[in-house]
Amino acid sequence: MSSLATSHLRKSLGRRRVPALDGLTFTATSRRIAVLGPNGAGKTTLFRVLATLADADEGSFSVAGQGVATPAEVEAYRRSLGVLPQSFSALGSYSCAEFLEYVCWLKKVPRSSVPENVARALRAVDLEDRRDDRVRTLSGGMRRRLGLAQTMLGDPDVILMDEPTAGLDPEQRDRFAGAFERAAETALVVFTTHISVDVVNLAQEVVVLSEGRLRFVGTVDELAARGPGPGAPVSSESVDAGYIAVLRGDRSDPGDG
Numbered sequence: 001m002s003s004l005a006t007s008h009l010r011k012s013l014g015r016r017r018v019p020a021l022d023g024l025t026f027t028a029t030s031r032r033i034a035v036l037g038p039n040g041a042g043k044t045t046l047f048r049v050l051a052t053l054a055d056a057d058e059g060s061f062s063v064a065g066q067g068v069a070t071p072a073e074v075e076a077y078r079r080s081l082g083v084l085p086q087s088f089s090a091l092g093s094y095s096c097a098e099f100l101e102y103v104c105w106l107k108k109v110p111r112s113s114v115p116e117n118v119a120r121a122l123r124a125v126d127l128e129d130r131r132d133d134r135v136r137t138l139s140g141g142m143r144r145r146l147g148l149a150q151t152m153l154g155d156p157d158v159i160l161m162d163e164p165t166a167g168l169d170p171e172q173r174d175r176f177a178g179a180f181e182r183a184a185e186t187a188l189v190v191f192t193t194h195i196s197v198d199v200v201n202l203a204q205e206v207v208v209l210s211e212g213r214l215r216f217v218g219t220v221d222e223l224a225a226r227g228p229g230p231g232a233p234v235s236s237e238s239v240d241a242g243y244i245a246v247l248r249g250d251r252s253d254p255g256d257g
């Protein structure tokens with residue numbers, strides 16, 4: 001069964017109507033999907049469409065076999081969604097727990113479940129000891145993990161993240177990966193990235209875009225094999241090499257279209 005499928009998604013932006021998504025069609029079947037592509041490939045635009053922050057001009061998508069088209073479908077989907085945008089900024093004067101309680105309220109989490117939701121989310125991202133500290137006192141990596149924590153409130157079925165590890169140092173990226181693992185235990189996770197280490201550490205399947213079109217969809221192993229060749233161990237080097245080969249169109253891909 002498909003976990004995420006798009007069909008002929010088109011979205012043009014700005015006065016010059018730049019085609020940020022140009023008939024994008026793919027089917028992914030795993031529960032941890034990385035969307036990879038160079039600057040301007042259309043990753044953020046896809047994220048915004050999947051998060052229902054923007055409407056596609058044409059085309060459709062479905063998640064776990066459920067369409068997201070009619071107002072009732074969109075509403076049900078939004079209720080099942082956790083979202084971490086690239087420009088996430090929490091309310092600095094709130095404590096971590098107060099901020100998460102506020103998001104619970106926005107997400108209409110039943111009042112009796114709020115303490116448990118907040119405690120579970122803080123535990124998952126390793127911020128229990130910062131529970132009562134103000135958000136503005138957290139490091140950049142901690143803030144990013146708090147951003148991940150808020151996606152987990154209300155037990156979402158789907159979590160979407162736009163470049164969640166951008167700007168994190170290797171140690172913080174590692175800690176983020178641990179928190180990501182816990183979030184992905186119960187949700188389908190789709191995230192955009194530029195970073196091949198993220199693909200290796202976080203994803204099962206990769207969608208490569210450029211110029212709003214599909215270049216590749218397949219497992220991390222399959223992408224890595226596009227570089228040095230079949231049997232190459234999966235590493236950030238082999239994923240990078242596979243990614244470059246895919247962008248150059250070195251070998252044809254049955255998923256291209």
Ligand SMILES: Nc1ncnc2c1ncn2[C@@H]1O[C@H](COP(=O)(O)OP(=O)(O)OP(=O)(O)O)[C@@H](O)[C@H]1O
Pocket residue numbers: 013014015018019020037038039040041042043044045046
């Ligand atoms: N508001 C806008 N007006 C006009 N063009 C835009 C706008 N936002 C994005 N674009 C263009 O749409 C295309 C896709 O942009 P998008 O931000 O989705 O790419 P991206 O893959 O997320 O890039 P990056 O990795 O740099 O964040 C690019 O050519 C970009 O210049």
